[in-house]
Amino acid sequence: xxxxxxxIEGDGIGPEVTxxxxxxxxxIAETFNHSFEYTYTLxxxxxxxxxxxxxxxxTLEVCLKSDGILFGAIGHPKYDNDPTAKVRPEQGLLKLxxxxxxxxxxxxxxxxxxxxxxxxxxTKNIEDVDFIIYRELTxxxxxxxxxxxxxxxxxxxxxxxxxxxxxxxxxxxxxxAQKRRKKLTLVDKANVLETSRLWRKVVKEIAAEYPDVxxxxxxxxxxxxxxxxxxxxxxxxxxxNMFGDIxxxxxxxxxxxxxxxxxxxxxxxxxxxEPIHGSYxxxxxxxxxxxxxxxxxxxMLLDHFNLTEEANLVREAVTWTLQSGFVTxxxxxxxxxxxxxxxxxxxDYV
Amino acid sequence: xxxxxxxIEGDGIGPEVTxxxxxxxxxIAETFNHSFEYTYTLxxxxxxxxxxxxxxxxTLEVCLKSDGILFGAIGHPKYDNDPTAKVRPEQGLLKLxxxxxxxxxxxxxxxxxxxxxxxxxxTKNIEDVDFIIYRELTxxxxxxxxxxxxxxxxxxxxxxxxxxxxxxxxxxxxxxAQKRRKKLTLVDKANVLETSRLWRKVVKEIAAEYPDVxxxxxxxxxxxxxxxxxxxxxxxxxxxNMFGDIxxxxxxxxxxxxxxxxxxxxxxxxxxxEPIHGSYxxxxxxxxxxxxxxxxxxxMLLDHFNLTEEANLVREAVTWTLQSGFVTxxxxxxxxxxxxxxxxxxxDYV
Ligand SMILES: CC(C)[C@H](C(=O)O)[C@@H](O)C(=O)O
Ligand SMILES: CC(C)[C@H](C(=O)O)[C@@H](O)C(=O)O
Numbered sequence: 001x002x003x004x005x006x007x008i009e010g011d012g013i014g015p016e017v018t019x020x021x022x023x024x025x026x027x028i029a030e031t032f033n034h035s036f037e038y039t040y041t042l043x044x045x046x047x048x049x050x051x052x053x054x055x056x057x058x059t060l061e062v063c064l065k066s067d068g069i070l071f072g073a074i075g076h077p078k079y080d081n082d083p084t085a086k087v088r089p090e091q092g093l094l095k096l097x098x099x100x101x102x103x104x105x106x107x108x109x110x111x112x113x114x115x116x117x118x119x120x121x122x123t124k125n126i127e128d129v130d131f132i133i134y135r136e137l138t139x140x141x142x143x144x145x146x147x148x149x150x151x152x153x154x155x156x157x158x159x160x161x162x163x164x165x166x167x168x169x170x171x172x173x174x175x176x177a178q179k180r181r182k183k184l185t186l187v188d189k190a191n192v193l194e195t196s197r198l199w200r201k202v203v204k205e206i207a208a209e210y211p212d213v214x215x216x217x218x219x220x221x222x223x224x225x226x227x228x229x230x231x232x233x234x235x236x237x238x239x240x241n242m243f244g245d246i247x248x249x250x251x252x253x254x255x256x257x258x259x260x261x262x263x264x265x266x267x268x269x270x271x272x273x274e275p276i277h278g279s280y281x282x283x284x285x286x287x288x289x290x291x292x293x294x295x296x297x298x299x300m301l302l303d304h305f306n307l308t309e310e311a312n313l314v315r316e317a318v319t320w321t322l323q324s325g326f327v328t329x330x331x332x333x334x335x336x337x338x339x340x341x342x343x344x345x346x347x348d349y350v
Numbered sequence: 351x352x353x354x355x356x357x358i359e360g361d362g363i364g365p366e367v368t369x370x371x372x373x374x375x376x377x378i379a380e381t382f383n384h385s386f387e388y389t390y391t392l393x394x395x396x397x398x399x400x401x402x403x404x405x406x407x408x409t410l411e412v413c414l415k416s417d418g419i420l421f422g423a424i425g426h427p428k429y430d431n432d433p434t435a436k437v438r439p440e441q442g443l444l445k446l447x448x449x450x451x452x453x454x455x456x457x458x459x460x461x462x463x464x465x466x467x468x469x470x471x472x473t474k475n476i477e478d479v480d481f482i483i484y485r486e487l488t489x490x491x492x493x494x495x496x497x498x499x500x501x502x503x504x505x506x507x508x509x510x511x512x513x514x515x516x517x518x519x520x521x522x523x524x525x526x527a528q529k530r531r532k533k534l535t536l537v538d539k540a541n542v543l544e545t546s547r548l549w550r551k552v553v554k555e556i557a558a559e560y561p562d563v564x565x566x567x568x569x570x571x572x573x574x575x576x577x578x579x580x581x582x583x584x585x586x587x588x589x590x591n592m593f594g595d596i597x598x599x600x601x602x603x604x605x606x607x608x609x610x611x612x613x614x615x616x617x618x619x620x621x622x623x624e625p626i627h628g629s630y631x632x633x634x635x636x637x638x639x640x641x642x643x644x645x646x647x648x649x650m651l652l653d654h655f656n657l658t659e660e661a662n663l664v665r666e667a668v669t670w671t672l673q674s675g676f677v678t679x680x681x682x683x684x685x686x687x688x689x690x691x692x693x694x695x696x697x698d699y700v
Pocket of ligand 2: 168191425444595
């Protein structure tokens with residue numbers, strides 16, 4: 001099988017973790033006789049520094065022509081505390097999501113028994129946690145009108161949703177639930193927000209088409225509690241963009257190791273895969289960042305190509321390094337291996 | 351000292367927990383020779399059932415004439431899953447907040463060593479946690495324009511903030527930080543939202559007036575992680591309405607006992623005090639709900655009257671019952687006491 005993969009290394013630790021994923025993908029290609037062709041392209045602070053734009057047109061073209069995108073991380077502190085900055089790295093990612101129609105961000109939340117001791121939660125609360133968050137990614141307050149008056153004394157953000165925007169991700173989430181434990185939880189704030197009431201209405205209507213899936217509802221404030229109090233109760237969680245941003249990051253602490261978690265952003269065409277961790281600029285270039293979030297994102301990319309055996313082999317290799325203690329500093333500060341060593345061990349295993 | 355206290359028992363377990371607080375306030379009045387006069391008034395599902403309105407005009411009048419409001423809980427499931435309901439209990443609370451100008455919701459997050467075993471978090475992560483959340487309560491997306499088109503296929507919620515709305519709560523938060531560990535963390539989403547960038551600008555300007563307080567910033571998604579990963583880092587957390595709703599509920603799980611946590615909503619005039627737990631309709635009337643969240647809210651009411659000694663005595667009584675194991679079912683399912691018994695023991699101690 002031949003595939004064109006767009007590579008966006010991005011900012012901070014993005015380049016060094018992505019490098020390890022490519023190593024693993026190359027090992028897969030060799031073992032299974034595939035050919036993966038990589039096209040490197042720019043986004044984020046890196047792109048601003050080099051081209052002035054957080055998402056150069058060329059990047060969009062490369063992505064559109066690709067079969068899948070592997071992305072590292074975005075963001076640099078020099079832009080964060082400057083409210084007047086006109087160009088921000090994150091704009092690149094948001095524009096990419098919108099332009100490619102990546103309307104669903106999918107984040108599995110799983111735990112590794114070997115790493116239970118790293119979780120801030122008690123082991124009995126996290127054993128057997130296995131759920132998946134479907135976050136709407138191209139609508140809501142992220143993409144609504146943004147206004148500030150001339151005097152700079154009043155600002156506003158508009159949050160709009162259409163039934164169609166809700167419907168397309170809802171179908172994906174129900175289908176995922178059908179292949180899992182058949183439970184879907186919609187997280188919203190229907191006691192306050194008009195958009196949440198539209199979500200509830202549309203999701204309820206669609207539920208009729210999936211009679212084997214149980215649907216329930218949680219207000220987002222309650223969901224923020226339940227994710228910590230009793231994460232086992234969840235199977236598939238569906239929510240809008242802003243709530244999804246918050247609760248999916250919250251849920252990522254359960255495993256005790258942010259550095260391990262992958263994500264996929266999908267839509268009608270090409271899909272994008274990225275670790276959930278950020279650009280972590282303090283660690284950039286030190287060869288200490290955990291490459292597994294990126295490597296498991298590459299496994300999701302393989303799934304997306306329907307290369308299930310290949311994807312599972314990558315996951316097996318990851319589990320093997322974790323069990324063997326071949327881990328980066330975030331997992332074991334005392335006996336730690338470099339980013340590049342962990343990447344090498346995983347690709348060797350493959 | 352004579353004080354007029356408005357009592358809104360509200361829905362679900364509201365009446366039974368509020369009753370215990372009044373018992374405790376009466377004991378305080380007797381011991382310290384104060385006179386507290388209570389005026390009962392309606393809000394929420396209870397008010398809809400009795401008057402058709404979630405906030406009758408009379409309730410507003412009673413509250414405005416009072417020196418402080420003690421409130422139980424709001425909400426009933428019969429309204430939650432009906433997106434077409436025109437009248438909702440929560441509208442009463444939102445309108446009350448707005449009408450009384452209760453622009454700051456204040457929630458202390460503390461833990462009790464006697465209850466560490468109940469927390470979902472590992473003890474080492476929660477020891478010495480002591481922070482306080484200042485949530486803006488009368489602005490943002492809660493009170494913005496809400497629209498749905500005629501076909502019911504598109505909805506929107508507007509989120510607007512003015513510099514003045516941000517400024518007044520920011521001063522309160524900085525003043526609170528000055529009396530504590532002198533650290534203020536602004537939680538926002540300035541990499542995406544225009545309103546967050548206004549928050550950052552205004553808060554930075556005001557920071558110059560409080561040079562002894564260290565100011566830092568966290569994106570809300572990161573804050574949702576940090577609250578669980580390392581809650582000790584926080585002293586005073588300041589945030590807008592919707593983010594505050596989510597992260598304050600999230601933070602409430604740290605203690606392991608939602609039923610214990612109080613809150614205050616303050617503004618320029620009268621203030622309102624309520625436990626953070628909800629109406630918990632399944633437990634209504636069973637005499638099993640934990641009255642301590644309400645009783646500690648009454649202690650915050652006493653603080654508000656500058657009755658510091660009295661407030662501290664209530665807190666001492668609460669700590670004594672917790673240490674002695676005189677607790678409701680949520681704290682100890684095996685050896686549990688009734689709501690009314692716990693209330694009686696606390697008022698007897700006082
Ligand atoms: C970088 C930022 C704009 C982005 C978001 O808020 O969507 C990130 O937090 C994420 O979750 O992918
Ligand atoms: C009942 C609801 C409207 C309310 C809110 O969202 O503000 C509640 O969750 C709270 O935090 O007091």
